[in-house]
Amino acid sequence: MDSSLAELGSITLKVVTDKAEVTLWNEYVDRHHYLSYKHPIGAALKYFIMSDHPQPQVLGCLLFSASVWHLADRDQRMRTIDQAVLSQSGSHPCTSISERF
Numbered sequence: 442m443d444s445s446l447a448e449l450g451s452i453t454l455k456v457v458t459d460k461a462e463v464t465l466w467n468e469y470v471d472r473h474h475y476l477s478y479k480h481p482i483g484a485a486l487k488y489f490i491m492s493d494h495p496q497p498q499v500l501g502c503l504l505f506s507a508s509v510w511h512l513a514d515r516d517q518r519m520r521t522i523d524q525a526v527l528s529q530s531g532s533h534p535c536t537s538i539s540e541r542f
Contacts, residue, residue: 450494454503457487469502483507 457466466487471478490501
């Protein structure tokens with residue numbers, strides 16, 4: 442697409458709800474995303490980014506997945522484990538391995 446925002450008119454988000462829209466959303470992401478489409482884990486909200494000018498058209502796709510809300514808990518557990526390893530051995534295992542080479 443080669444248009445300015447002014448040429449696209451109003452930009453809105455449309456919640457993807459019915460089966461045909463879900464199929465189209467999945468197809469767009471599978472075709473255009475560099476990782477293709479992978480089914481999200483947990484609850485997810487899918488949106489089309491829409492333009493209304495000169496006619497309604499899809500500009501892009503958005504996905505919000507509940508799984509990313511839990512990454513902070515995972516990251517905190519990983520930091521706790523790293524700190525425990527460091528306090529017991531004096532160095533991180535990965536650091537000591539890389540220093541040997």
